[in-house]
Structures are given as structure tokens and as C-alpha cells.
Amino acid sequence: MENARPLEGIRxxxxxxxxxxxxxxxxxxxxxxxVYKIESRARIDMMRTLPPFDGGVRDPNRSLSNHACWASNGxxxxxxxxxxxVELALELxxxxxxxxxxxxxxxxxxxxxxYAKLCExxxxxxxxxxxxxxxxxxxxxxxxxxxxxxxxxxLDSFVGYVDGPPIxxxxxxxxxxxxxxxxxxxxxxxxxxxxxxxxxxxDYSQQEAVMQLVGPAFMDYAMNGRSATxxxxxxxxxxxxxxxxxxxxxxxxxxxxxxxxxxxxxGLVRAMDDPEWAxxxxxxxxxxxxxxxxxxHERLAAxxxxxxxxxxxxxxxGEGVAAAPVMNVADLLEDPHxxxxxxxxxxxxxxxxxxxxxxxxxxxxxxxxxxxPGPAIGQDNEHVFKELLGVSDARYRRLVDEKVIY
Amino acid sequence: MPDAALEGISVxxxxxxxxxxxxxRLFADYGADVVKVEAPESxxxxxxxxxxxxxxxxxxxSGLFHFLNTNKxxxxxxxxxxxxxxxxxxLLERADVLIENNxxxxxxxxxxxxxxxxxxxxxxxxxxxxxxxxxxxxSEWKGYDLNAxxxxxxxxxxxxxxGQAPLEHGTFSADFxxxxxxxxxxxxxxxxxxxxxxxxxxxxxxxxxxxxxxxxAHNIGAYAQDGVYERRTGVxxxxxxxxxxxxxxxxxxxxxxxxxxxxxxxxxxxxxxxWARVEMFEDMFVRGQNADIIYPLLEEWTLQHDKLxxxxxxxxxxxxxxxxxxxxxAAEHPHLRERGYVLExxxxxxGRTLSLAPPFxxxxxPTAPPAPAPLLGQHNDDVYGDRLGMRDDALARxxxxxxx
Numbered sequence: 001m002e003n004a005r006p007l008e009g010i011r012x013x014x015x016x017x018x019x020x021x022x023x024x025x026x027x028x029x030x031x032x033x034x035v036y037k038i039e040s041r042a043r044i045d046m047m048r049t050l051p052p053f054d055g056g057v058r059d060p061n062r063s064l065s066n067h068a069c070w071a072s073n074g075x076x077x078x079x080x081x082x083x084x085x086v087e088l089a090l091e092l093x094x095x096x097x098x099x100x101x102x103x104x105x106x107x108x109x110x111x112x113x114x115y116a117k118l119c120e121x122x123x124x125x126x127x128x129x130x131x132x133x134x135x136x137x138x139x140x141x142x143x144x145x146x147x148x149x150x151x152x153x154x155l156d157s158f159v160g161y162v163d164g165p166p167i168x169x170x171x172x173x174x175x176x177x178x179x180x181x182x183x184x185x186x187x188x189x190x191x192x193x194x195x196x197x198x199x200x201x202x203d204y205s206q207q208e209a210v211m212q213l214v215g216p217a218f219m220d221y222a223m224n225g226r227s228a229t230x231x232x233x234x235x236x237x238x239x240x241x242x243x244x245x246x247x248x249x250x251x252x253x254x255x256x257x258x259x260x261x262x263x264x265x266x267g268l269v270r271a272m273d274d275p276e277w278a279x280x281x282x283x284x285x286x287x288x289x290x291x292x293x294x295x296x297h298e299r300l301a302a303x304x305x306x307x308x309x310x311x312x313x314x315x316x317x318g319e320g321v322a323a324a325p326v327m328n329v330a331d332l333l334e335d336p337h338x339x340x341x342x343x344x345x346x347x348x349x350x351x352x353x354x355x356x357x358x359x360x361x362x363x364x365x366x367x368x369x370x371x372x373p374g375p376a377i378g379q380d381n382e383h384v385f386k387e388l389l390g391v392s393d394a395r396y397r398r399l400v401d402e403k404v405i406y
Numbered sequence: 407m408p409d410a411a412l413e414g415i416s417v418x419x420x421x422x423x424x425x426x427x428x429x430x431r432l433f434a435d436y437g438a439d440v441v442k443v444e445a446p447e448s449x450x451x452x453x454x455x456x457x458x459x460x461x462x463x464x465x466x467x468s469g470l471f472h473f474l475n476t477n478k479x480x481x482x483x484x485x486x487x488x489x490x491x492x493x494x495x496x497l498l499e500r501a502d503v504l505i506e507n508n509x510x511x512x513x514x515x516x517x518x519x520x521x522x523x524x525x526x527x528x529x530x531x532x533x534x535x536x537x538x539x540x541x542x543x544x545s546e547w548k549g550y551d552l553n554a555x556x557x558x559x560x561x562x563x564x565x566x567x568x569g570q571a572p573l574e575h576g577t578f579s580a581d582f583x584x585x586x587x588x589x590x591x592x593x594x595x596x597x598x599x600x601x602x603x604x605x606x607x608x609x610x611x612x613x614x615x616x617x618x619x620x621x622x623a624h625n626i627g628a629y630a631q632d633g634v635y636e637r638r639t640g641v642x643x644x645x646x647x648x649x650x651x652x653x654x655x656x657x658x659x660x661x662x663x664x665x666x667x668x669x670x671x672x673x674x675x676x677x678x679x680x681w682a683r684v685e686m687f688e689d690m691f692v693r694g695q696n697a698d699i700i701y702p703l704l705e706e707w708t709l710q711h712d713k714l715x716x717x718x719x720x721x722x723x724x725x726x727x728x729x730x731x732x733x734x735x736a737a738e739h740p741h742l743r744e745r746g747y748v749l750e751x752x753x754x755x756x757g758r759t760l761s762l763a764p765p766f767x768x769x770x771x772p773t774a775p776p777a778p779a780p781l782l783g784q785h786n787d788d789v790y791g792d793r794l795g796m797r798d799d800a801l802a803r804x805x806x807x808x809x810x
């Protein structure tokens with residue numbers, strides 16, 4: 001496929017950092033936009049410090065996590081504590097369509113890069129701000145990482161085993177979710193600009209975006225005054241049973257099985273060779289199965305225990321039952337399904353080493369996503385400052401010597 | 407609203423459950439014209455899922471359906487019948503986007519695979535959101551949110567106690583996640599049609615979207631390089647500490663202090679105890695290796711304090727700890743009320759009901775207050791009559807035949 005990509009011609013200055021900002025920039029870049037992360041050795045992005053490192057060498061240009069999360073973003077390095085760096089940043093913004101950031105409100109203003117200032121150099125700029133809790137309101141100054149952010153939405157209060165305490169999701173699900181959905185917000189604002197000639201400041205509260213996932217439980221509160229509690233893997237609205245994860249043969253192997261329709265239940269019963277317990281009154285009809293889901297799950301777990309997870313999934317699928325293996329990290333790289341879809345790919349980093357990252361996480365039929373390795377710090381400095389902004393060789397050398405470009 | 411960002415984009419939704427309806431709702435929230443196509447009589451399955459006021463089932467009173475389908479027009483159509491498919495094609499001839507979440511084999515059986523749809527309208531962007539995707543060995547499998555989430559590696563790696571079942575979030579997180587990815591890529595494909603030379607098929611696998619951007623991000627490079635992988639611990643992020651949920655006097659808190667200033671702030675808040683002043687604990691990674699020691703000590707302190715007090719004091723000290731709020735506490739929080747995020751929507755069957763506003767605010771192109779989700783077939787006359795110009799007698803015949 002040699003086709004143009006949908007966002008070609010769009011340029012983005014990405015002040016985002018850690019994880020949500022990178023995924024936003026990456027998404028726009030996969031779709032064809034030209035995206036530059038603005039960063040600095042003066043304050044290294046925490047993501048660049050995360051192990052493991054390529055070849056085991058601890059270096060901000062070798063973090064494997066960073067390279068996956070930041071893939072396809074470019075990088076220019078500016079120490080924004082220095083006034084001349086801010087001037088250069090504004091010169092870059094003047095050539096951009098979008099500025100993205102995920103700091104606490106006020107930080108961009110502190111740099112001299114607030115929305116009003118950006119409008120002076122680019123009147124129709126789309127500024128995308130993604131603080132924890134939005135640009136207004138009593139919690140606007142709250143700080144969080146994606147991990148603790150979900151605590152404020154109600155979501156964490158119902159993750160866990162039935163009757164047990166909340167169990168933490170051990171990585172920030174909120175960050176990449178907001179990066180993905182943030183892309184939609186940027187595009188909507190760009191479309192509005194294309195039709196009206198007007199830019200805008202997008203107020204993206206990560207809290208509110210993630211709280212959309214609480215919607216089903218929220219509606220039960222709205223209608224019945226109930227607050228959800230940990231529910232294991234049960235259906236969030238008790239509309240299916242069995243609905244859970246069951247042990248299989250081997251080390252930490254499991255299978256997910258979800259049965260919503262009567263035909264699926266019949267398929268499951270056939271797959272189990274029609275055991276007598278499945279004909280008991282307590283399991284006849286969805287309503288009964290939901291009511292007696294605890295004992296239903298116990299019986300099913302006793303049956304699945306001896307099977308290989310994949311073989312059992314195949315067998316259940318053959319009977320029209322929604323079942324799939326529960327994958328571990330190794331499976332992701334080795335599973336035939338993900339291999340067939342080219343989900344993970346090996347790339348060569350600009351510094352010479354090979355590494356494995358994820359590729360286009362959505363497949364498109366008329367263009368190929370622009371997947372490039374994660375950037376080395378400042379890898380696009382010469383292109384951006386000399387070619388785009390016309391900085392002379394002499395000035396460029398001085399800016400590097402003075403650690404303005406740094 | 408004439409100035410809404412997505413004004414003028416015409417979307418047809420042929421889906422049920424969570425993923426396609428939520429994706430289409432995002433388009434509708436920001437101004438696109440979305441026509442939701444439901445099966446006659448039964449409609450979208452979420453109409454039967456509830457929650458219902460007083461737990462009394464009613465096709466027009468499902469809270470989830472209401473939440474996922476605001477700002478749309480709704481029609482009924484039997485797309486499995488030839489006459490129904492013909493009408494769907496007429497809707498698609500003049501649409502920009504089709505958002506659907508049927509299994510690939512169902513779409514083929516209905517004569518609605520991408521080749522057929524492209525034949526109807528070469529400029530149509532077809533957004534397909536499925537658990538496993540349009541290609542690959544599992545593309546023929548049946549699956550729900552649960553199956554997709556657990557196929558992504560997210561639960562095995564990150565959620566649950568060792569030796570016990572890996573956990574989903576207690577919501578439809580794979581469906582929501584896939585919908586977010588689909589909305590972004592689908593809108594880009596729509597806006598870029600001139601540049602790329604027409605419509606196209608956008609293939610979203612909910613499992614793959616999470617397996618890559620969430621799980622793969624921090625694990626796949628390491629596994630490919632070193633051949634080892636990690637799994638859930640039940641006690642939070644291992645890389646550093648504190649990074650976990652701890653019990654407190656009146657519930658739970660997310661204790662999180664990673665960067666040096668955050669840890670310093672937390673140590674002050676808990677009164678500079680001797681154990682916390684150990685120099686090696688200034689290193690976030692060393693703290694992570696000693697989480698087993700740190701957590702019980704921290705818990706002694708959290709158990710003596712309320713969650714909101716802990717959150718306030720930590721935040722004031724630059725530490726990003728938060729209260730683990732219940733749904734009620736989140737719903738009643740003044741911040742979300744003041745921002746208009748928790749709001750009331752008037753629905754013909756439900757009356758005034760609390761709901762959640764769209765996920766982000768376009769300050770330069772505000773949206774109208776949400777219109778309630780459509781009743782089953784509510785806009786048949788509008789859409790078939792006004793939009794397609796079908797005559798009353800033709801509509802009556804289709805109704806009698808069970809097509810509408």
C-alpha cells in the first residue's frame with residue numbers, strides 16, 4: 001500500500017509526557033501526522049528511566065517501555081526554563097496545527113506557553129490539554145498518575161473478587177485509554193477548525209473520560225441508589241452466567257467463558273457431555289443460572305481444570321460458546337492469532353539496536369500506519385531548527401553550547 | 407447545534423451491546439447525525455441488560471441502553487431480509503460512516519461484508535469493532551468483552567492475586583477501549599478520504615488494542631529481549647512503591663509516590679517516621695524491591711486516617727495519592743457537578759435521570775445538552791419517510807411484513 005495517510009500535512013508539538021501524552025502523539029503519527037515531542041535532558045521524562053533497557057544498559061535512550069509508548073513521535077530537545085528555548089518552541093508552534101500537553105493546569109502558562117500565548121503566534125491553533133481533572137472546578141489542581149486517577153472515578157471500587165476488597169490494576173489502564181480517546185478529541189477540534197477557521201482549547205479531563213467506563217454501574221446508582229462492589233469476572237449487569245475465568249491444566253493457565261444465550265448454554269452442556277448436574281433446576285434458564293452463579297462456577301471450574309486452555313477454547317467454540325484462553329505476556333508474542341495480524345514487530349532503533357514494539361493496533365485497508373521506533377532525545381533537532389525554522393548553523397551551535405537546545 | 411465539531415457527518419450504527427454503540431455515541435455527542443439500526447421487536451440486547459429502576463425489566467428503561475445511545479435517532483429494520491438489506495443500502499449510499507460490531511461471519515451471512523458495502527458506497531468508512539478482529543485464526547470465534555479482555559494479557563499480567571483468577575474491571579473495559587480506538591481511527595479515515603482516495607475498512611480488535619497499547623507497551627520489548635515475563639502480584643505496581651491500594655479508616659486509598667518529590671511529600675505527611683528516612687528508600691526502584699516492608703508500615707498510618715483526609719494532605723504535599731471513591735461518592739462529588747459532567751437527562755419513559763456528559767469538552771464548539779436515547783423505532787418515519795422519501799403505503803407494507 002503506497003497510499004497517503006489521512007493526517008498527512010498535520011503537524012503536532014507534543015509537550016505530553018510519561019504515557020498518556022505519548023500514546024496520543026503516537027496515534028496521530030500512526031495516522032500520518034508529523035509529531036514532535038518537546039523534551040529535555042534538563043528534566044528527563046520518567047518513562048525514559050524505566051527498565052528494562054536495550055542490552056541491559058541503563059540510558060535514557062534505551063528504555064524499551066519508552067520506545068514502545070513513544071514510537072512514531074519525533075523528538076526535539078529544548079530546556080524550557082530558558083527564555084530562548086521558549087521562543088524557539090513558539091516558533092515551532094507557529095508552524096503547527098496542534099499543541100498537546102498533559103501537565104497540571106498552569107504549567108504551560110508558567111513556561112510562557114499558555115493558550116493565549118499560543119494564539120498570538122498561531123491564531124487557529126488547536127490546544128489539547130489533558131490534566132487529571134480538567135481545566136476548571138475544585139479538583140483542577142489535583143495530581144495523579146493513571147494508576148491513582150482511576151480511584152477518583154469509582155472504577156477501582158468494584159475491581160476485585162466477590163465480597164473481597166478492591167484489587168489494584170497494577171498498571172495505569174487510564175493512560176493509554178486517554179491517549180487513544182484524546183486523538184478523537186483532537187481530530188474533532190481539527191474538523192471544526194477546517195470548517196470554521198477557528199481553533200480552540202480542548203478541556204480533556206482524564207477523570208471524566210475514564211469515568212465513562214463506570215457508566216453501567218453509574219446508571220444503577222442513578223436509578224437504584226446502589227454502588228457496585230467487587231464482582232470478580234461476573235457480568236457487570238448480571239446478564240450472563242456462567243461468566244468467568246476458570247482454571248486449566250498447566251502453570252497459571254485459565255480460560256474465559258461467557259454464556260448469555262440459551263443456545264450457548266446448550267452448547268456448553270454438550271461440550272461437557274451432558275453432566276447430570278447441569279440439568280438440575282437451579283441451572284435451568286438464565287435467571288436461575290444467574291441466581292446460582294456461585295455454585296455454577298464451582299462446578300464448571302471442576303470440569304475445566306484438566307483441559308489445555310487452547311484445546312478447550314477450540315472445543316467450546318465448536319459448540320458455539322464464547323470461550324478463549326487467558327493470555328500471559330509470552331503468549332502475546334507467540335500466539336498464532338497475534339502473529340497472523342502482525343501485532344508486534346521488530347524495528348531498528350536510530351541508535352542501531354533492534355527491538356520489539358507493537359505496530360498498528362488498528363488495521364486499515366487503504367493506508368499503512370506510519371510505525372517508527374521510539375525517538376532518541378533530540379533526534380529531530382537539526383531538521384526542525386535548521387530546516388523548518390531557518391536557524392543558522394552558527395546560532396544552532398551556540399544554542400547547543402548554551403544548552404538551550406538540550 | 408450548527409457549530410458542533412462533527413456537524414454534517416452522517417453515521418449509521420449497526421451494532422448492539424457496548425462497543426459499537428459507545429463508538430457511535432462519541433460521534434453523536436460531538437454533532438454527527440447518527441442513525442441506530444435495531445432489530446424489530448427486540449432491539450439492542452442492552453435493552454434487556456438493565457439496570458432497570460426497581461429491577462423491573464422493561465425494553466425502554468435500561469440504564470445502560472440509555473447511557474450508550476444518547477443523541478442518536480433510532481430505527482428498526484430486519485437486515486436479514488432482502489427488503490431490509492435493500493433499505494440499509496439506501497441509508498448507506500448517503501452515509502459517511504458505518505459503525506458495526508457483528509462477528510465477521512455474521513456480516514458475510516447477511517451479505518454485508520466489506521466488499522459488498524464498498525460496492526454500495528465507495529466513500530463509506532466501515533468501522534468494525536470485534537473482540538478478535540477481521541483476520542487471524544480467532545476472527546471466526548465468538549466472543550464477548552470478557553473473552554477479549556482476558557485475551558489481551560491485561561488480567562494475567564496486571565490484575566488479581568497470584569494463583570487466583572485474573573480479573574476484568576467489573577465493566578466492559580475491552581469494549582470501551584476498542585470503541586475509543588475505533589472512534590479515533592474511524593474519524594481520521596473519514597476526514598482523510600480525499601487524501602487517501604476514498605472510504606475504507608477500519609478493523610478494530612478490542613483484544614489487540616489492549617494487548618498492544620496497554621500490555622505490550624511495557625512488556626513485549628522486555629520479553630522479546632530477555633525471554634522472561636512478569637505476572638500479576640495482587641499488591642500493585644512492582645517497579646516502585648508505594649503504588650498500590652491500601653485500606654484506611656473509612657475505605658481504601660491509592661497510595662502512590664514515585665518521583666523523589668512525591669516520596670518526600672508523603673514522608674512528611676506521615677510524620678517523618680524513622681523507617682521512611684532510610685536513605686536507600688529515596689530511590690524509587692529500591693522502594694519497589696522493598697514493597698513488602700513498606701506496605702505494612704504505611705498501612706499502620708493509613709488505617710488511622712480517612713480517605714479524603716489522606717488525599718487532601720498528600721495532594722497538598724505534592725504526592726499523587728487519591729481516595730478510592732465509591733460510585734456514589736464519585737457521582738455526588740461537587741467537582742463533577744460543577745463541571746456539568748454529572749447531569750440530568752429527561753427521558754420519555756424514565757423521567758429525569760442522572761447521567762454522564764460526553765467525555766471531553768470542546769470549549770470552542772460546545773454541544774447541546776444530551777438528547778435521550780431513542781425508543782425502539784422512534785425515528786422510523788423521520789428516517790425512512792423524510793430522509794429516504796419512502797411513501798406511507800410502502801412503510802405500512804414493510805411494517806406488516808415485519809421488516810421495520
